[in-house]
């Protein structure tokens with residue numbers, strides 16, 4: 001199926017590694033014009049080499065999306081390069097592990113700034129133009145923790161609920177302008193983030209990383225970890241015009257791990 005993404009203008013934040021990078025790769029393969037952003041220029045340059053997009057179709061811009069002034073600069077860059085966006089993938093790193101009572105106010109505010117505020121600020125920048133142009137597709141990368149809290153990830157479980165509530169509210173307000181907003185909920189997906197979480201669990205439990213990996217895989221009906229490309233394929237569809245009627249949804253890509261009702 002041709003997703004009709006050729007020459008569409010799409011930005012992926014947190015686009016230098018893992019799930020964000022996989023999204024950028026599939027969008028590049030579909031012919032989209034892409035901006036990828038993350039904190040490190042070095043990571044972005046390495047990602048650009050991997051994506052290997054046609055000349056002039058891939059741009060990089062370093063920005064920490066937890067900082068308002070860096071989002072301002074990123075929005076300015078988008079305006080200069082593309083003028084507008086057809087699609088936006090909102091992604092960033094996950095917050096640190098910890099128990100419900102184990103975080104300081106600073107930890108909580110930092111999680112709000114890295115998970116919630118970028119979604120509010122980026123949509124506030126780009127959605128009005130999408131509404132005016134009568135086309136826009138937004139994806140937020142969240143977590144299955146919004147359906148079933150993940151032990152030891154209280155910051156992610158809690159703040160992502162607020163992100164989901166914000167995006168659901170937004171999706172209702174803008175669907176009439178053909179601007180669709182969805183969240184993807186990765187389960188255990190094979191990236192640097194998953195490796196570092198599993199290493200922490202191994203340390204806390206005194207088990208080896210291999211044992212923790214086997215235990216985690218056994219808890220997943222599909223019996224394996226997901227690949228970032230599994231999420232990216234769905235993201236590409238949801239970002240395209242072929243997605244003519246799906247909005248306001250949180251879709252788990254988790255090998256059947258979370259047991260919430262259909």
Ligand SMILES: NC(=O)c1ccc[n+]([C@@H]2O[C@H](COP(=O)([O-])OP(=O)(O)OC[C@H]3O[C@@H](n4cnc5c(N)ncnc54)[C@H](OP(=O)(O)O)[C@@H]3O)[C@@H](O)[C@H]2O)c1
Nearest residue numbers: 014016017018019038039040064065093094143189191193
């Ligand atoms: N992998 C999983 O199993 C899993 C499961 C559930 C949820 N998730 C969530 O899905 C998202 C992506 O996960 P991933 O596994 O792909 O993570 P990852 O491998 O750690 O990649 C994170 C990406 O975000 C960028 N980034 C981090 N903090 C940023 C910031 N403040 N501003 C801009 N860019 C930032 C990183 O690049 P720089 O370092 O250059 O900034 C990198 O490109 C995360 O929120 C994660 O918590 C992942």
